[in-house]
Amino acid sequence: MSGSLPGPGLSASRESLEPRPELVLRVRGLSVEVATASGRIEAVRGVGFELRRGEAIGLVGESGSGKTLTCRAVLGALPAGCVLSGGTIELDGVDLAALDRSGWTSVRSTRVGAVFQDPASYLNPSLPVGEQLAEVIRVKGGKRRAAARGRALELLATMHLHRPAHVYQQIPAELSGGMLQRVMIAIAVACDPVLLVADEATTALDLTTQREVIDLLSELRERLGLAVVFVSHDLAAVAELCDRVAVFYAGEVVEIGDTVSVISAPSHPYTEALLRVGFLGSEEEAALEVIPGRHPRLGEASAGCRFAPRCAHRRESCSRPLGLTPAPAGGRVRCLRSPELALVGAELG
Amino acid sequence: MAVLALSLRQGRISAPFRWLGAEILRFVPVVLLSTLITFGITALAPDDTAAQIAGQGGTPAQIAAINHRLGLDRSFPDRYASWLWHALHGNLGVSYFTQIPVTASIEQRFPVDLSIALFALLFSVVGGVVGGLLAATHPGGLLDRSITALGSIALAIPEFWLAILLVIFLAVKIRLFPATGYVTTSSSLVDWARHLVLASVTLAAPVAAVIARQLRISTLNELDENYVTGVLVRGFSGRRILFKHVLRNSAAPAVATIGISMPSLLGGAVIAETVFALPGVGQLAIDSAQAHDIPVIQGILLVTIGVVLLSNLTVDALLGWLRPGVRRS
Amino acid sequence: MSLLGRALPTAYLRLAAGVVVFMFALAAFGGLIAPRNPLAQGAGDAFAGSSWAHPLGTDFLGRDTLSRLITGARPSLLSAAVAVAIGLLGGAIPGMASVFLARRVEYVLMRAVDALMTIPPIIFAIAVVAGFGNGLDQAVIAIGILLVPRFFRIVRAETLTFASAQYVEAATLLGASKTDVLRRHVWRKVLPTLAVISASTMGYAVLGISGLAFLGLGELAPAASWGSMLSTDLTYLYQAPWAAIWPGLAIFVTVWALNALSDSVHRGAPLSGRAAAVEPASPEEEEELTERARVPQYV
Numbered sequence: 010m011s012g013s014l015p016g017p018g019l020s021a022s023r024e025s026l027e028p029r030p031e032l033v034l035r036v037r038g039l040s041v042e043v044a045t046a047s048g049r050i051e052a053v054r055g056v057g058f059e060l061r062r063g064e065a066i067g068l069v070g071e072s073g074s075g076k077t078l079t080c081r082a083v084l085g086a087l088p089a090g091c092v093l094s095g096g097t098i099e100l101d102g103v104d105l106a107a108l109d110r111s112g113w114t115s116v117r118s119t120r121v122g123a124v125f126q127d128p129a130s131y132l133n134p135s136l137p138v139g140e141q142l143a144e145v146i147r148v149k150g151g152k153r154r155a156a157a158r159g160r161a162l163e164l165l166a167t168m169h170l171h172r173p174a175h176v177y178q179q180i181p182a183e184l185s186g187g188m189l190q191r192v193m194i195a196i197a198v199a200c201d202p203v204l205l206v207a208d209e210a211t212t213a214l215d216l217t218t219q220r221e222v223i224d225l226l227s228e229l230r231e232r233l234g235l236a237v238v239f240v241s242h243d244l245a246a247v248a249e250l251c252d253r254v255a256v257f258y259a260g261e262v263v264e265i266g267d268t269v270s271v272i273s274a275p276s277h278p279y280t281e282a283l284l285r286v287g288f289l290g291s292e293e294e295a296a297l298e299v300i301p302g303r304h305p306r307l308g309e310a311s312a313g314c315r316f317a318p319r320c321a322h323r324r325e326s327c328s329r330p331l332g333l334t335p336a337p338a339g340g341r342v343r344c345l346r347s348p349e350l351a352l353v354g355a356e357l358g
Numbered sequence: 359m360a361v362l363a364l365s366l367r368q369g370r371i372s373a374p375f376r377w378l379g380a381e382i383l384r385f386v387p388v389v390l391l392s393t394l395i396t397f398g399i400t401a402l403a404p405d406d407t408a409a410q411i412a413g414q415g416g417t418p419a420q421i422a423a424i425n426h427r428l429g430l431d432r433s434f435p436d437r438y439a440s441w442l443w444h445a446l447h448g449n450l451g452v453s454y455f456t457q458i459p460v461t462a463s464i465e466q467r468f469p470v471d472l473s474i475a476l477f478a479l480l481f482s483v484v485g486g487v488v489g490g491l492l493a494a495t496h497p498g499g500l501l502d503r504s505i506t507a508l509g510s511i512a513l514a515i516p517e518f519w520l521a522i523l524l525v526i527f528l529a530v531k532i533r534l535f536p537a538t539g540y541v542t543t544s545s546s547l548v549d550w551a552r553h554l555v556l557a558s559v560t561l562a563a564p565v566a567a568v569i570a571r572q573l574r575i576s577t578l579n580e581l582d583e584n585y586v587t588g589v590l591v592r593g594f595s596g597r598r599i600l601f602k603h604v605l606r607n608s609a610a611p612a613v614a615t616i617g618i619s620m621p622s623l624l625g626g627a628v629i630a631e632t633v634f635a636l637p638g639v640g641q642l643a644i645d646s647a648q649a650h651d652i653p654v655i656q657g658i659l660l661v662t663i664g665v666v667l668l669s670n671l672t673v674d675a676l677l678g679w680l681r682p683g684v685r686r687s
Numbered sequence: 688m689s690l691l692g693r694a695l696p697t698a699y700l701r702l703a704a705g706v707v708v709f710m711f712a713l714a715a716f717g718g719l720i721a722p723r724n725p726l727a728q729g730a731g732d733a734f735a736g737s738s739w740a741h742p743l744g745t746d747f748l749g750r751d752t753l754s755r756l757i758t759g760a761r762p763s764l765l766s767a768a769v770a771v772a773i774g775l776l777g778g779a780i781p782g783m784a785s786v787f788l789a790r791r792v793e794y795v796l797m798r799a800v801d802a803l804m805t806i807p808p809i810i811f812a813i814a815v816v817a818g819f820g821n822g823l824d825q826a827v828i829a830i831g832i833l834l835v836p837r838f839f840r841i842v843r844a845e846t847l848t849f850a851s852a853q854y855v856e857a858a859t860l861l862g863a864s865k866t867d868v869l870r871r872h873v874w875r876k877v878l879p880t881l882a883v884i885s886a887s888t889m890g891y892a893v894l895g896i897s898g899l900a901f902l903g904l905g906e907l908a909p910a911a912s913w914g915s916m917l918s919t920d921l922t923y924l925y926q927a928p929w930a931a932i933w934p935g936l937a938i939f940v941t942v943w944a945l946n947a948l949s950d951s952v953h954r955g956a957p958l959s960g961r962a963a964a965v966e967p968a969s970p971e972e973e974e975e976l977t978e979r980a981r982v983p984q985y986v
Contacts, residue, residue, distance in 0.1 A: 086587055086591055114593050117591055117592060117593025119593070123588075123591040125588065127584070130584040130585060131585050131588030132585055133585050133606070135606050135607055135680065135681055136603075136606070137682075144602075148598070149592065149593055196592065
């Protein structure tokens with residue numbers, strides 16, 4: 010399934026056999042509803058994307074855009090009050106949307122792993138981190154106690170943690186954010202899953218540590234053929250790590266395509282605005298511009314194009330329901346006027 | 359042993375000893391103060407024992423002589439120090455009236471109370487943990503509300519009344535347990551246990567209620583924490599998540615509660631003795647109290663305080679193991 | 688909604704409040720409404736069952752159980768109330784003061800309270816009786832002293848929480864003296880908690896006093912409190928098993944009602960401060976609170 014040490018020849022032979030790596034994750038028509046005081050409201054609508062082995066896709070958008078709920082749905086860890094109301098999530102042929110509790114137990118850690126923001130709060134505060142790692146290896150990987158400990162130390166070293174034996178016995182409060190994130194990544198990939206879901210994994214870290222973690226994730230992609238879903242509101246991080254990117258707005262995907270194209274030549278006005286705000290191309294363009302208006306809250310979204318109220322290019326026709334249409338350079342976009350618009354992208358730094 | 363071994367392996371051998379040292383340092387003043395209070399109450403009280411012993415026609419000279427013999431004319435610090443010193447060597451003095459060494463009387467009777475208290479501890483922990491966890495994992499449901507209601511009842515019910523009710527229903531009407539009497543472990547372990555069950559259950563009820571309540575609240579709080587999600591996505595079973603991860607963090611307040619309950623468990627044993635006619639320290643204490651037999655009272659107090667302090671030490675150790683974060687900081 | 692309606696939203700709570708009021712009314716006026724003289728012995732009438740003359744029967748001396756039950760309210764409740772008052776005064780004031788006094792004093796106070804908490808309550812009461820004689824006063828004082836740690840810890844925890852609040856720091860900076868700050872700001876905030884704690888402590892006190900009475904401590908016959916009634920009921924358990932139900936029931940219902948009322952205040956409130964009001968703050972929480980309150984240094 011996953012290769013711990015794919016030799017240099019492997020990808021070469023893959024290339025000669027198939028044009029592209031196999032499909033690992035396919036999300037189609039994903040919808041999530043949230044229970045509120047006034048009833049159930051759709052927070053995510055009709056989200057779809059694909060991911061292949063060794064590929065990384067970034068889910069970007071503002072808070073409340075639905076990217077986090079989407080990734081939680083893929084993990085089967087939706088918060089209380091949220092339910093999957095439609096769609097399929099195929100991971101290696103298994104439909105995660107249809108899994109029950111025991112189904113999820115068999116898939117977690119072995120097929121999909123997760124990393125979250127603020128690693129300190131996602132690890133048990135009372136247990137040494139090494140033991141938490143060894144626990145996963147033991148319970149999900151079926152190793153004996155001593156062997157699991159050894160493997161855990163190996164993994165910690167692989168994550169470029171100095172003095173793995175020392176780190177092993179520390180509790181979360183005694184380690185820095187960067188180190189804890191590496192531990193979380195180690196836990197996530199300990200049993201060789203095919204997919205890693207990273208929910209704002211670098212957001213709470215300082216810039217230097219962010220870079221280190223992103224580098225680590227890239228390395229894991231290459232070495233293990235790990236597919237990564239990388240949720241973030243930081244476009245710069247996404248640009249560094251991801252081959253493809255999906256832009257979320259008000260619960261929908263408004264643009265999806267490969268990173269270079271989307272960033273240098275966006276097809277959706279919102280993407281263009283995001284690039285102005287969140288992606289500093291050069292020192293001179295460091296002025297922060299704010300997009301007028303605000304992201305719609307739950308239940309506020311209008312029919313038709315949900316970005317229209319804030320869009321400089323809107324027309325009457327934009328209030329009619331619309332779907333995803335092909336964009337230049339192979340992506341897709343949810344915008345009626347996209348072909349006629351000359352949108353400005355940013356330079357990849 | 360496991361903790362020691364783990365510490366050795368991880369090169370932290372000094373830490374447990376350092377912690378123990380700090381604990382002892384915290385305990386010494388408490389020990390001193392509680393023994394001081396113990397000795398103080400009884401020694402500072404108006405004491406006409408000498409007059410009583412001397413009897414009706416006692417002359418002041420005779421009374422003074424008795425006072426001297428009993429050591430009652432020395433200064434307070436002097437008496438306290440010598441009493442404490444002797445106590446640490448196992449000599450708790452001699453009863454004013456029967457001349458029986460206090461240590462012997464207590465030795466004979468204390469195991470009864472200790473047995474009751476330990477059984478009660480066991481029942482209350484089991485009942486409290488089961489109740490608290492069940493309530494926390496099914497919040498708001500019928501089970502939760504029933505457990506909460508049962509807890510309220512247990513906290514309001516007078517122990518002696520509960521004891522009497524248990525006797526009426528489980529010992530007299532249905533002869534499930536013996537109503538009174540005590541059997542030592544040497545004759546039959548089962549019989550010994552049977553005689554203690556009703557008394558222990560009586561004492562355990564309120565403690566179980568408090569434990570359940572604490573555990574419920576803190577477990578509900580823990581279940582809201584992020585790391586529960588973190589552990590969930592690793593694919594562990596619900597049981598592992600609850601016991602190995604959540605409980606480790608939510609148990610601390612409940613464990614602390616157990617520590618606080620130890621004194622009332624021991625004290626409650628006194629009441630249980632009365633209802634179930636068990637030959638424990640309680641009756642001795644009451645009789646001695648009415649006769650102003652001070653050394654006996656002091657001895658009983660000292661022994662019970664000792665047991666409580668020991669249990670506090672144990673509880674603190676347990677808390678330190680559960681919450682290394684607090685211990686290490 | 689009226690103030691009462693807001694304070695007692697459910698039928699359950701209204702029932703509890705009603706019970707408390709009823710019991711206190713009994714304590715106040717019991718002697719007037721008891722159908723028969725509780726001390727009147729009726730020769731030959733002992734252990735009578737239920738009848739119109741004696742709805743709850745009679746005891747071993749032929750005295751009317753119902754009347755004894757009614758007049759038993761006053762000794763049971765009054766003595767408990769006095770014990771609570773002792774505990775409150777002895778615990779709340781040092782508890783609040785301990786936050787502002789010198790570290791050494793604070794340390795001694797806390798260790799003293801710790802020491803008190805290690806002594807099993809009943810045995811402590813027995814010791815007091817041993818030293819000072821067997822009487823109601825002694826029992827009440829003993830229980831009162833035993834309640835001090837509870838008040839001390841809770842009031843101290845509340846005061847710590849408020850002492851580190853911004854406005855207290857601001858007030859001190861503006862030149863208010865420590866006692867001024869204490870009086871005007873902290874006291875006002877601590878008072879509601881005190882009221883609530885007094886209610887649930889009252890429950891403990893009733894249980895404690897009755898327990899002592901049951902053991903024969905702290906009372907002199909023939910005046911009956913519920914606890915001593917149970918004691919005689921135990922003696923004659925085989926002759927009249929059902930008699931034992933009534934006094935115990937009275938105690939149980941009173942304590943339950945008091946607890947229900949004081950619990951209701953805790954339910955809606957945030958956990959950190961109020962949970963400490965149900966049980967004293969754990970030692971670690973206390974340490975944390977102490978450290979936090981140290982930041983504005985009230986020297």
